Amino acid sequence: xxxxxxxxxxxxxxxxxxxxxxAANVFGxxxxxxxxxxxxxxxxxxxxxxxxxxxxxxxxxxTLGELGxxxxxxxAFIVALSAALTVLFMTRAMxxxxxxxxxxxxxxxxxxxxxxxxxxxxxxxxxxxxxxxPVLAMVFAFVLFFxxxxxxxxxxxxLFRQDSRTRIGLIVIGAFGSYSLGANNIANVMGVFVxxxxxxxxxxxxxxxxxxxxxxxxxxxxxxxxGVFTYSRRVMEMVGNNIFTxxxxxxxxxxxxxxxxxxxxxxxGLYDLLQSAGLPTIPLVxxxxxxxxxxxxxxxGLAKGGRNLHLGVVGRISMGWVLTPVxxxxxxxxxxxxxxxVFMNTVYQ
Amino acid sequence: xxxxxxxxxxMEGDVKSYLYHVQRSALIFDxxxxxxxNDDIARFDIRLDEIGKLTTEADRLRRxxxxxxxxxxxxxxxxxxxxxxxxxxxxxxxxTKKSLENYSFEKPKIPDFIKADFMNLSxxxxxxxxxxxxxxxxxFTNITIxxxxxxxxxxxxxxxDKVEDTIKKIVFATDKIETLAERIQLRYFAEKMALISDVAxxxxxxxxxxxxxxxx
Numbered sequence: 001x002x003x004x005x006x007x008x009x010x011x012x013x014x015x016x017x018x019x020x021x022x023a024a025n026v027f028g029x030x031x032x033x034x035x036x037x038x039x040x041x042x043x044x045x046x047x048x049x050x051x052x053x054x055x056x057x058x059x060x061x062x063t064l065g066e067l068g069x070x071x072x073x074x075x076a077f078i079v080a081l082s083a084a085l086t087v088l089f090m091t092r093a094m095x096x097x098x099x100x101x102x103x104x105x106x107x108x109x110x111x112x113x114x115x116x117x118x119x120x121x122x123x124x125x126x127x128x129x130x131x132x133x134p135v136l137a138m139v140f141a142f143v144l145f146f147x148x149x150x151x152x153x154x155x156x157x158x159l160f161r162q163d164s165r166t167r168i169g170l171i172v173i174g175a176f177g178s179y180s181l182g183a184n185n186i187a188n189v190m191g192v193f194v195x196x197x198x199x200x201x202x203x204x205x206x207x208x209x210x211x212x213x214x215x216x217x218x219x220x221x222x223x224x225x226x227g228v229f230t231y232s233r234r235v236m237e238m239v240g241n242n243i244f245t246x247x248x249x250x251x252x253x254x255x256x257x258x259x260x261x262x263x264x265x266x267x268x269g270l271y272d273l274l275q276s277a278g279l280p281t282i283p284l285v286x287x288x289x290x291x292x293x294x295x296x297x298x299x300x301g302l303a304k305g306g307r308n309l310h311l312g313v314v315g316r317i318s319m320g321w322v323l324t325p326v327x328x329x330x331x332x333x334x335x336x337x338x339x340x341x342v343f344m345n346t347v348y349q
Numbered sequence: 350x351x352x353x354x355x356x357x358x359x360m361e362g363d364v365k366s367y368l369y370h371v372q373r374s375a376l377i378f379d380x381x382x383x384x385x386x387n388d389d390i391a392r393f394d395i396r397l398d399e400i401g402k403l404t405t406e407a408d409r410l411r412r413x414x415x416x417x418x419x420x421x422x423x424x425x426x427x428x429x430x431x432x433x434x435x436x437x438x439x440x441x442x443x444x445t446k447k448s449l450e451n452y453s454f455e456k457p458k459i460p461d462f463i464k465a466d467f468m469n470l471s472x473x474x475x476x477x478x479x480x481x482x483x484x485x486x487x488x489f490t491n492i493t494i495x496x497x498x499x500x501x502x503x504x505x506x507x508x509x510d511k512v513e514d515t516i517k518k519i520v521f522a523t524d525k526i527e528t529l530a531e532r533i534q535l536r537y538f539a540e541k542m543a544l545i546s547d548v549a550x551x552x553x554x555x556x557x558x559x560x561x562x563x564x565x
Contacts, residue, residue: 033425033426034422034425035426149565152565153491156490156491157490158357158361158489159427159488159489159490160357160360160361160424160489161357163423163424164353164357247563247564247565248426249565250565
């Protein structure tokens, strides 16, 4: 049990880091603009991230599994650790980073080390979503901005009533965003452990069965929640004060757009529905909530006529698309070598 | 949730009531000046008393709104702006009240040939405040029409300035006013009346900036 926990620790660290950083994308502006108290935001975020992870995390995790099924616990440990360290280095270097891109790099690194063929089709599908994610968020935000503008103009709501509705909206959309974050990003945190997980299915009085994967995702969800409670406040203050200053309604649109994108790339139900209707499906892939937020902010900027738009950020994101997986893959490859030859652990079967 | 909605409805009512008091102060002012010009001092004194009570009530409402705004963390983004608007309107009521009090203390002798101009000035001043109240009200409910009311505020303030200048010219050109002290006193009263519309215009300028901040 102790060794299982040890090997899971890198995933838990990744989960903690995700909670600390990405909760700010959902509740950052609401908290720093004092529309919602941090405690309220943290409780809602934690509950819905766990629900999202357990109930909706399977889809995106299975796509990661298609890219590379890491079949040894020590291998999964290294992949998650390398991904987490890459995120840490990139963040320190002030470069935009995505946990999703980092974990994909880690899996490819493992594939190389284990001599497993990387499915180019799956990789292309995943890489394409990195570009589509911010672009889609931008389009959503652009459209939602005009809908909101027309609504505010025609509804003639009193300032206090508008404030109250925005507050409710920030809570509801924040909960939806947290659910989507859990459903979409739990694959980054715990996905690599799924094939080698020793956790068995649990049956409660024969009424309810909790699969081993769901238990794993629950643990990951809790790690994210710990990250939210222990560290996200600082990140929220940074996001809310430095990166973008939005009005509460614009903030609501940004969170809504980013959450919709995360949901689209995580919803198995929607995937099945589109498939059964013979329509093109949206791949279930973990995407970056930070980049979705940046895309949505650009969408708002464009809707406002392109004023104060810093397009340099787009270039930095593009650089992250290449740099993050490459660094993560290299780090994984080197770390796997040490794990196998110095610490004598089986990193692949 | 129901409690919060009830609180919001009360806040809306308090702000509305406060704006009504501001508007009433301008109407009372206009009536009081007319009564003074018609030498109806008894009725003028009643108006003065009325505006005194109105100021006290407006102060109470303003503090109530301020306390609720900060206690319940409402409209954090524009709370400072709303508070500044209410404070500026309070200054407007004070200037209006002081202008009437000066009539009561100094009892200036207004020559008949200039009374109509003083009443004109009072009317334009009252209209400036009335349009300002409409603009502030629109700030809370429909920011797209704030500019329309702001334009009216500027128009009436400009008209008030013109009448003020006319009064000054007449006062210093005529030989029907005997002493310089009387001329200076009349100029002072015209300036104090026009000051109300000047304050109203300055609130309006602030409002124009706050409207931009309220755009989503």
